[in-house]
Amino acid sequence: MNLDFTYHNPTIIHFGKDALNNLKAELANYGDTIMLAYGKGSIKKIGLYDQVVSILKECGKNIVEVTGIMANPTYEKVKEGAKIVRDNNVDLILAVGGGSVIDCAKGISVAAYCEEDAWTKYWLQFKPVDNKIVPVASILTLAGTGSEMNGGSVITNDDMKLKMGRVFPPNVYPTFSILNPEYTYSLPKYQMVSGIFDMMSHLMEAYFSGEDDVTSDYVVEGVLRSIIHSAKIAIENPEDYESRSNLMWSATLAMNPLMGLSKPQDWQVHMIEHQIGAYTDCAHGMGLAAVSLPYYRFIYKNGLDKFVRFATQVWGVDTEGKTKEEIALAGIDALEAFVKECGIVINLKELGATEEMLPAIAESTVILGAYKKLTSDDILEILKAAFVAE
The missing domain is CATH 1.20.1090.10 (Dehydroquinate synthase-like - alpha domain)
Incomplete structure (x- = not known):
């Protein structure tokens, strides 16, 4: 091991068939307004959306949503989510889906209160994150990217024809992630x-x-x-x-x-x-x-x-x-x-x-x-x- 390194991973993983049972206790650590971030509806088909919403309501949370997150999430979608965060004073972004949804949630987290153009600052110039961020958590439905336990956020700028990845520091990692392998059964x-x-x-x-x-x-x-x-x-x-x-x-x-x-x-x-x-x-x-x-x-x-x-x-x-x-x-x-x-x-x-x-x-x-x-x-x-x- 010849190269020096510093390793810090703050994400809590709840893994297994009953992993969702941990959501209620985790939500107690956050404020009243939760933003659900998800894709084009597959979580509704498998019943996961209803389960999550039921738990959020049981915990007395206000729910706002950013939906339709695509397989290659765009900067336009990040900006859409960032506006929802600001307008509703969101306390936690809960990404329910695969890596693209989680990547987009991280992008929304760092962009919401960025006073500059977040794409230029964070994905082109790789500047430090020095503005307020919103905590991110995830419920994983597709295994592949590892975004549930890292700081990666790959975003596409359609106007520039650029797809850029940024690895954010540990304070942008999901604070907790729920991994139930059964949620992947219905994937094509x-x-x-x-x-x-x-x-x-x-x-x-x-x-x-x-x-x-x-x-x-x-x-x-x-x-x-x-x-x-x-x-x-x-x-x-x-x-x-x-x-x-x-x-x-x-x-x-x-x-x-x-x-x-x-x-x-x-x-x-x-x-x-x-x-x-x-x-x-x-x-x-x-x-x-x-x-x-x-x-x-x-x-x-x-x-x-x-x-x-x-x-x-x-x-x-x-x-x-x-x-x-x-x-x-x-x-x-x-x-x-x-x-x-x-x-x-x-x-x-x-x-x-x-x-x-x-x-x-x-x-x-x-x-x-x-x-x-x-x-x-x-x-x-x-x-x-x-x-x-x-």
């Missing part, structure tokens, strides 16, 4: 497997960096193996509680952000996908999968030993008679086979991209990377490979 397979790759990508972004012996890498390998095992079971039987609970907790662990401690980390895949999402509004996990395979094939020689380790420790690749390069590529091939087995989309055309979009996506992508620093031309080459993927 498309959303479930998109979330599965999202959590895997968070782990791989931390893993594919550094050359030293880091405890975090051993933990990442174990969680990846758990995801791979549980994903196959959950796809076969979406109401298998054990596999769904393992996936939900793996997603939280993947991005809480314990797995990246003492790691330089990569995050180039996410930067490319963010811009794909800004242009196509595609499902985040699908975009990540489409980028990851050509990206890893583009950079693997620059981090060869780690890709060999990935192949052997995560996928169990047989090394006999193989060169390091062959082993590394076999690991990436195993990742691709798993992606296809899960029904995860890897072709950018299927995600709504056109060939004409690719240069603009490449030019607007933030350059990060660990083992290899890309150019815009490199990113365009990766996008072109993802565009014709089969």
Whole structure:
């Protein structure tokens, strides 16, 4: 563990079938006005909305709502929610949904009392949060982003065609999160497997960096193996509680952000996908999968030993008679086979991209990377490979 770090995670997690029973006690810590933040109505279909509202009313809370939060939440939606917060003097934002809803809730929290343009200040200039914030809490219905236990808030500015992520400090983390794996049962397979790759990508972004012996890498390998095992079971039987609970907790662990401690980390895949999402509004996990395979094939020689380790420790690749390069590529091939087995989309055309979009996506992508620093031309080459993927 060669890199210094400070780790602080203040989120309380209530996990399991009876986790919602903890909501009443948590609400006693907040004022009278609660803003419910949710998406396009799926929480009503599964009965969760009625349960939550009943508890809020039982606790004597006034309820206001921001609804229709989209899969890639926009800055316009953040501003809409911020106005509701100010107009109603909201005491707590309760996000009920997946990572996008929770991300948007955090955006609303920091934007509500920001006297400047919050997008410029917080997502473009990454300035410290120095204004009043509103506490956020969450009830999770989709496993993938880990937003229930971190400060991440990925917001899309439609006017600028930019999808930007900001990791806010611990005072913006959800104060508590309620995780009941049963709330994920009704998800369509498309959303479930998109979330599965999202959590895997968070782990791989931390893993594919550094050359030293880091405890975090051993933990990442174990969680990846758990995801791979549980994903196959959950796809076969979406109401298998054990596999769904393992996936939900793996997603939280993947991005809480314990797995990246003492790691330089990569995050180039996410930067490319963010811009794909800004242009196509595609499902985040699908975009990540489409980028990851050509990206890893583009950079693997620059981090060869780690890709060999990935192949052997995560996928169990047989090394006999193989060169390091062959082993590394076999690991990436195993990742691709798993992606296809899960029904995860890897072709950018299927995600709504056109060939004409690719240069603009490449030019607007933030350059990060660990083992290899890309150019815009490199990113365009990766996008072109993802565009014709089969």
